[in-house]
Every structure is written in C-alpha cells, then in structure tokens.
Amino acid sequence: MANIQKQVSENVAGDFFVDSTCINCDTCRQLAPATFGEARNYAYVRQQPRDEAERRLAVRALLSCPTGSIGSLGKEAISEVMGDFPLAIEDEVYYCGFASPKSFGGSSYFIRHPEGNWLIDSPKYLPKLVHAIESMGGIRYIFLTHRDDVAEADRYAARFDSERIIHRAELSAQPGAEIILEGDEAAEIAPNFLVIPTPGHTRGHLVLLHHNRYLFTGDHLWWSRRRERLGAYRRFCWYSWPEQIESMKTLLDYSFEWVLPGHGQRIQLPPNVMHENLNLLISHMEKS
Ligand code: SF4
The missing domain is CATH 3.60.15.10 (Ribonuclease Z/Hydroxyacylglutathione hydrolase-like)
Incomplete structure (x- = not known):
C-alpha cells in the first residue's frame, strides 16, 4: 500500500502518486506511459490521467506495481480493473x-x-x-x-x-x-x-x-x-x-x-x- 507521506517530490499534484519504495522496474511506464515517467532512479507521476481511458491504464499500473509503490487518493474501480x-x-x-x-x-x-x-x-x-x-x-x-x-x-x-x-x-x-x-x-x-x-x-x-x-x-x-x-x-x-x-x-x-x-x-x-x-x-x- 503506497504511503502519501512518502511520495516522491516529482509527482504532479492530483490523485495518483508514487512513493519512495519504488524499485524502478518500469512496469508502470509500460502500462501507462502518459501518466508515469522516470526521475533519477525511480518512477513518478508526470501527468495525472486526463480521461477515463488513461485512468484505467493508471489503475492497471497501480495493480501491477510489484512493490505497491503507486497510490491513488481517488475512488478507483480496483476490483473491476483487476478483471482486465x-x-x-x-x-x-x-x-x-x-x-x-x-x-x-x-x-x-x-x-x-x-x-x-x-x-x-x-x-x-x-x-x-x-x-x-x-x-x-x-x-x-x-x-x-x-x-x-x-x-x-x-x-x-x-x-x-x-x-x-x-x-x-x-x-x-x-x-x-x-x-x-x-x-x-x-x-x-x-x-x-x-x-x-x-x-x-x-x-x-x-x-x-x-x-x-x-x-x-x-x-x-x-x-x-x-x-x-x-x-x-x-x-x-x-x-x-x-x-x-x-x-x-x-x-x-x-x-x-x-x-x-x-x-x-x-x-x-x-x-x-x-x-x-x-x-x-x-x-x-x-x-x-
Ligand atoms: S511499477 Fe512500481 S516499482 Fe515499478 S517503476 Fe512503477 S512505481 Fe516503481
């Protein structure tokens, strides 16, 4: 479970964030390239999802992150997206x-x-x-x-x-x-x-x-x-x-x-x- 208190400073403001436990595996950037970028040696949110399609991709990344380093302050359709x-x-x-x-x-x-x-x-x-x-x-x-x-x-x-x-x-x-x-x-x-x-x-x-x-x-x-x-x-x-x-x-x-x-x-x-x-x-x- 990602911790907002530990979020990396490069995240742009909004619901989605990456915290400092990221191991820079690249999974999120492959799944949701519009949302996640690479800073130094870890991922960050470079742009919040702009529509429902991008939001779904960001949730897929959240679910696939091996270290639970991606969080969202929004109400995401986690269970539904798991079915993807x-x-x-x-x-x-x-x-x-x-x-x-x-x-x-x-x-x-x-x-x-x-x-x-x-x-x-x-x-x-x-x-x-x-x-x-x-x-x-x-x-x-x-x-x-x-x-x-x-x-x-x-x-x-x-x-x-x-x-x-x-x-x-x-x-x-x-x-x-x-x-x-x-x-x-x-x-x-x-x-x-x-x-x-x-x-x-x-x-x-x-x-x-x-x-x-x-x-x-x-x-x-x-x-x-x-x-x-x-x-x-x-x-x-x-x-x-x-x-x-x-x-x-x-x-x-x-x-x-x-x-x-x-x-x-x-x-x-x-x-x-x-x-x-x-x-x-x-x-x-x-x-x-
Ligand atoms: S999927 Fe998770 S561990 Fe991998 S780069 Fe993204 S935030 Fe970091």
Missing part, C-alpha cells in the same frame, strides 16, 4: 500483470492453446488472477526463462498440476521442476513451442519461440525505448558477456516478430526489421 488481467497482447498471447517483487517486477505472459496453456515466468499468486487463468483453461506448462524470474511458479504449478520447464543450471531456483533441459541444443517441447538455450545473462538462460512469431526473451534482450533499438545490458549480465553475444547470434537463425521480455519494453517489428535490429544489437555488444 491477463491483458490480451495479440491472438492468444497475454500479459499477466501483477508483477512480483521476487522477480524485481519481471513481466510474465500467458498463451492460450488448444493442446494446453502456457505460463511464461511467473506473476504474483493472487486469487483473482488464479481464477481468471482457471476460467481460461488453467496451465499445462510453466516455462521459466531463468532463475531470477521464477517468482511463485511453484504455487501455480501446484494449483494447476503444471509441468515447469527450466534448464538444469537454473534448477536451484525451482528444484521441483518437472522438465529439466540439459546442454545448449534447442528443443521442441510441443508443436510450435521451441525452447532455445541462450547462456549469458545466467548459465542456463532459455528463450521460447512460439509459432516463429513470438519470442519470450526473459533477461536476454528487450526493446530500449530511449535508444529505439533492441538492448542487452552488460552490467546486468551475471554469467558471461561473450556467451551472451554468441547466444544472440544463434537467434539470427530464427524468424520472429515480437520480443516479449521479462524486463524492459516489448516490441513488434516486421521479421526483416527485427533481424536488422538483432544484427545491430550484436555489433553494439561486440564493441561494449
């Missing part, structure tokens, strides 16, 4: 919202599929979201990109009798996982669900390619709004930067339109433009 999640992105791909502090506010995703639904990394375990997922058919597989973003995957797995997929090198974060991948070879777990090892950020980091269209990238790469290009940060590379560069090169063998990251902005580009962006990123990585 999972939020449709495109086709049967959804953003879960309700980011967990256990994954530093990492984004998680849901794919509805006739052969069984997938959860990619984990949001907070909240009854309202659990019921929503149940009404969409539950979860057959939980794909875990790497150890940092498992959050409450074990609770979702227990609730839906799901199979968790993780690389052996990340297993300490989810020791009870049911499907453990070894080595550095790509593996098709189900038709149109290709798991690609991408060591670098961590030793056992994985990405998931769905239908040669959606690439769920964990902390391997994301879209930088500021630079308007794909990004990968050396200072957040916990295992090996040279291996992360090599892993990035392996992605040139695949075609995809979406980058759906754990942290940072998601992006959709035509496949050829995405490929050019990937090449550009690799050349930046090799120079850094």
Whole structure:
C-alpha cells in the first residue's frame, strides 16, 4: 500500500502518486506511459490521467506495481480493473500483470492453446488472477526463462498440476521442476513451442519461440525505448558477456516478430526489421 507521506517530490499534484519504495522496474511506464515517467532512479507521476481511458491504464499500473509503490487518493474501480488481467497482447498471447517483487517486477505472459496453456515466468499468486487463468483453461506448462524470474511458479504449478520447464543450471531456483533441459541444443517441447538455450545473462538462460512469431526473451534482450533499438545490458549480465553475444547470434537463425521480455519494453517489428535490429544489437555488444 503506497504511503502519501512518502511520495516522491516529482509527482504532479492530483490523485495518483508514487512513493519512495519504488524499485524502478518500469512496469508502470509500460502500462501507462502518459501518466508515469522516470526521475533519477525511480518512477513518478508526470501527468495525472486526463480521461477515463488513461485512468484505467493508471489503475492497471497501480495493480501491477510489484512493490505497491503507486497510490491513488481517488475512488478507483480496483476490483473491476483487476478483471482486465491477463491483458490480451495479440491472438492468444497475454500479459499477466501483477508483477512480483521476487522477480524485481519481471513481466510474465500467458498463451492460450488448444493442446494446453502456457505460463511464461511467473506473476504474483493472487486469487483473482488464479481464477481468471482457471476460467481460461488453467496451465499445462510453466516455462521459466531463468532463475531470477521464477517468482511463485511453484504455487501455480501446484494449483494447476503444471509441468515447469527450466534448464538444469537454473534448477536451484525451482528444484521441483518437472522438465529439466540439459546442454545448449534447442528443443521442441510441443508443436510450435521451441525452447532455445541462450547462456549469458545466467548459465542456463532459455528463450521460447512460439509459432516463429513470438519470442519470450526473459533477461536476454528487450526493446530500449530511449535508444529505439533492441538492448542487452552488460552490467546486468551475471554469467558471461561473450556467451551472451554468441547466444544472440544463434537467434539470427530464427524468424520472429515480437520480443516479449521479462524486463524492459516489448516490441513488434516486421521479421526483416527485427533481424536488422538483432544484427545491430550484436555489433553494439561486440564493441561494449
Ligand atoms: S511499477 Fe512500481 S516499482 Fe515499478 S517503476 Fe512503477 S512505481 Fe516503481
């Protein structure tokens, strides 16, 4: 619960505010970019919502903030807006919202599929979201990109009798996982669900390619709004930067339109433009 007594000084006056517990995960700026901005190393309210549509986006951000750092002095339709999640992105791909502090506010995703639904990394375990997922058919597989973003995957797995997929090198974060991948070879777990090892950020980091269209990238790469290009940060590379560069090169063998990251902005580009962006990123990585 955000505390108005601790609000950051940059907030513009009005109902919505951010307090000093913000961890600068970027979730609010992705969900409600007109309302939230970045000051130094935290978020703030740069403009109060100007209409009902912007207000709803701001409430979605409030609900998804991992640290409860966003508050409102107004009467918000919290319960109603909770029902917006999972939020449709495109086709049967959804953003879960309700980011967990256990994954530093990492984004998680849901794919509805006739052969069984997938959860990619984990949001907070909240009854309202659990019921929503149940009404969409539950979860057959939980794909875990790497150890940092498992959050409450074990609770979702227990609730839906799901199979968790993780690389052996990340297993300490989810020791009870049911499907453990070894080595550095790509593996098709189900038709149109290709798991690609991408060591670098961590030793056992994985990405998931769905239908040669959606690439769920964990902390391997994301879209930088500021630079308007794909990004990968050396200072957040916990295992090996040279291996992360090599892993990035392996992605040139695949075609995809979406980058759906754990942290940072998601992006959709035509496949050829995405490929050019990937090449550009690799050349930046090799120079850094
Ligand atoms: S979602 Fe919360 S923790 Fe993340 S940047 Fe916004 S206010 Fe900060």
